[in-house]
Amino acid sequence: MSTQERxxxxxRPWKDSTAEPFIxxxxxxxxFGAFTAVEAVSLDIYKGELFSLLGGSGCGKTTxxxxxxxxxxxxxxxxxxxxxxxxxxxxxxxxxxxxxxSYALFPHMSxxxxxxxxLKRDGVPKAETSQRVADMLSMVELLxxxxxxxxxxSGGQRQRVALARALVKRPKLLxxxxxxxxxxxxxxxxxxxxxxxxxxxxxxxxxxxxxxxEEAMTLSTRIAVMDHGxxxxxxxxxxxxxxxxxxxxxxxxxxxxxxxxxxxxSNDSFLLRCPKISKPLKLPSQTxxxxxxxxxxxxxxxxxxxxxxxxxxxxxITLRGEVLEFAYMGNISIYxxxxxxxxxxxxxxxxxxxxxxxKIEWDDQVFISWHPDNSLVLRD
Amino acid sequence: xxxxxxxxxxxxxxxxxxxxxxxxRWVRVVDNFxxxxxxxxxxxxxxxxxxxxxxxxxxxxxxxxxxxxLIASPPFSSLFEWSEDAALKMTLIFDNFAYLWExxxxxxxxxxxxxxxxxxxxxxxxxGYPMAYAIVRASGTMKYLLLLMVILPFWTSFLxxxxxxxxxxxxxxxxxxxxxxxxxxxxxxxxxxSEFAVYIGIVYSYLPFMILPLYANLEKLxxxxxxxxxxxxxxxxxxxxxxxxxxxxxxxxxxGLLVFIPATGEFVIPDLLGGGNVLMIGRVLYDxxxxxxxxxxxxxxxxxxxxxxxxxxxxYQHAQSRQINN
Numbered sequence: 001m002s003t004q005e006r007x008x009x010x011x012r013p014w015k016d017s018t019a020e021p022f023i024x025x026x027x028x029x030x031x032f033g034a035f036t037a038v039e040a041v042s043l044d045i046y047k048g049e050l051f052s053l054l055g056g057s058g059c060g061k062t063t064x065x066x067x068x069x070x071x072x073x074x075x076x077x078x079x080x081x082x083x084x085x086x087x088x089x090x091x092x093x094x095x096x097x098x099x100x101x102s103y104a105l106f107p108h109m110s111x112x113x114x115x116x117x118x119l120k121r122d123g124v125p126k127a128e129t130s131q132r133v134a135d136m137l138s139m140v141e142l143l144x145x146x147x148x149x150x151x152x153x154s155g156g157q158r159q160r161v162a163l164a165r166a167l168v169k170r171p172k173l174l175x176x177x178x179x180x181x182x183x184x185x186x187x188x189x190x191x192x193x194x195x196x197x198x199x200x201x202x203x204x205x206x207x208x209x210x211x212x213x214e215e216a217m218t219l220s221t222r223i224a225v226m227d228h229g230x231x232x233x234x235x236x237x238x239x240x241x242x243x244x245x246x247x248x249x250x251x252x253x254x255x256x257x258x259x260x261x262x263x264x265x266s267n268d269s270f271l272l273r274c275p276k277i278s279k280p281l282k283l284p285s286q287t288x289x290x291x292x293x294x295x296x297x298x299x300x301x302x303x304x305x306x307x308x309x310x311x312x313x314x315x316x317i318t319l320r321g322e323v324l325e326f327a328y329m330g331n332i333s334i335y336x337x338x339x340x341x342x343x344x345x346x347x348x349x350x351x352x353x354x355x356x357x358x359k360i361e362w363d364d365q366v367f368i369s370w371h372p373d374n375s376l377v378l379r380d
Numbered sequence: 381x382x383x384x385x386x387x388x389x390x391x392x393x394x395x396x397x398x399x400x401x402x403x404x405r406w407v408r409v410v411d412n413f414x415x416x417x418x419x420x421x422x423x424x425x426x427x428x429x430x431x432x433x434x435x436x437x438x439x440x441x442x443x444x445x446x447x448x449x450l451i452a453s454p455p456f457s458s459l460f461e462w463s464e465d466a467a468l469k470m471t472l473i474f475d476n477f478a479y480l481w482e483x484x485x486x487x488x489x490x491x492x493x494x495x496x497x498x499x500x501x502x503x504x505x506x507x508g509y510p511m512a513y514a515i516v517r518a519s520g521t522m523k524y525l526l527l528l529m530v531i532l533p534f535w536t537s538f539l540x541x542x543x544x545x546x547x548x549x550x551x552x553x554x555x556x557x558x559x560x561x562x563x564x565x566x567x568x569x570x571x572x573x574s575e576f577a578v579y580i581g582i583v584y585s586y587l588p589f590m591i592l593p594l595y596a597n598l599e600k601l602x603x604x605x606x607x608x609x610x611x612x613x614x615x616x617x618x619x620x621x622x623x624x625x626x627x628x629x630x631x632x633x634x635x636g637l638l639v640f641i642p643a644t645g646e647f648v649i650p651d652l653l654g655g656g657n658v659l660m661i662g663r664v665l666y667d668x669x670x671x672x673x674x675x676x677x678x679x680x681x682x683x684x685x686x687x688x689x690x691x692x693x694x695x696y697q698h699a700q701s702r703q704i705n706n
Contacts, residue, residue, distance in 0.1 A: 107605075
């Protein structure tokens, strides 16, 4: 392996087939009676990752997290943390700490005592305990509130106490269950970056459970998308966004326009015959396809260009349409454009010019175009 | 142009709206009545009840406790007298309270009552806490079945249940017969008419009063707090002493007072199960009143008992208000 290759792997150990995973989840299944919450999940997570488990409610992400923490026993399969099989290790003996969705701060203890709780259990000497508690509280900027009780704090402050309490024990692995769900939008964005900074500073491996795709995209080194107890795709945020493997993932993460149709060929490339559109649509190259196959062509709203004049670019797919409506979002505008066959597409346009200079209005006849290689072929 | 049907419709609509106005007016009248009169009345009735059947009798007892015992009907001197110069004269006799202090029987009995009810309260707590905990942790139907079993004894008379214990604990009773049959003992053990029997009676009778407030407290407890503690490295026993127990102190205090207060003044259980061997203040009061016919001393015993019981109540109130302020 060349030095260059090694450097490339340094930040992305999952690309390196020789790297040892820090956490290995092997064929883990969890059943509650007849209900299967998690089904045959296998995952490798590497040291220093900020890994997200993303999915809607009831997809099994929280159950998987609780099995890592030791609150649930897997019905089948193994979990290894740093090479040690965790199956028979009780929650209190695992090198793992969790930040709960409800924060679960002890209401009868002050902020200081909450944070010190874990160190006291480990028998850390008093002087060291108070030093580490003070360090941790100053990192989350709560040192002056250390004598307060949890109910005297705001939501954001409680969240930071919960984080400090989980981190003060310097766990190898920190589990975060919907860490930002209870915060308002502004605080959430701010805290996202704080979390990333803290993770970077301490080098702790984070596993975050979230239902918020935007949060997962900003925070994570990698995302595992879960549905019905199974992992349906694992990848870096850009991979999951740009190359979703199924229609469900494409729909769950961001917005996407889709055309269903049948594959046909012409000369050197494949085309999609879409029953609603008269013109066949060119499919991206480098995709293995069979003629007659039913597939879906998908294109993200920001990959589409919209102009008043025909771009006359043979390399792009160009369609005519009419602006139905648009929403001004400040940084971008979202347009809904009706093309032939009652098909409505969503297009996002960055607002490069001021609002007053906006060129495209309601009912305007427009040309929309995209490069075939920016589109995707999805199967069911 | 308005068609006839339309106008009819309009008329009926108008009618509807006037009806609505009338309706609203009525609602307002009724509301006002309820708010002013009825609300006052609903508060007044229980207070009138308490004044007639609690406060007035209390003052009568208080009055008697300052009187002198007489062989007459009623058997005590009157507190107020018209002197010859037509002035109202009030004679307060503190002898009864002094007597309670001088005769060490009363002090001893008070102390014994407090001892018995304290030990009973602790026993109820030790038995009731695990039971309440188990009920909270039980699932679905089982939980309600267990709760029902705690409440079930209330469906039979308290007196009957104490009599049942007499049958169980007697020399020839169920328990002794069973132990002899099982070959554990040859001779019946004397269990009746002892402090042991009184403890059994009190703990048995008052256990539900300990379990129910503890159950209510434990039920509200957030289970993720246990998980958080265990996640931070606390062994289950440590979790109990550092998280569960401190958070159930309100339930322990409530349950403790519900057992301690009635147990201190308990009369039936020491009388039926303790016989003459266990002195408790409730029994002394009863004897003073019914056997000695010394109403003033009996009244003084009652007032002293009340003071004894009001102190822990006030401490509890104080603790509760402090908790609310926190």
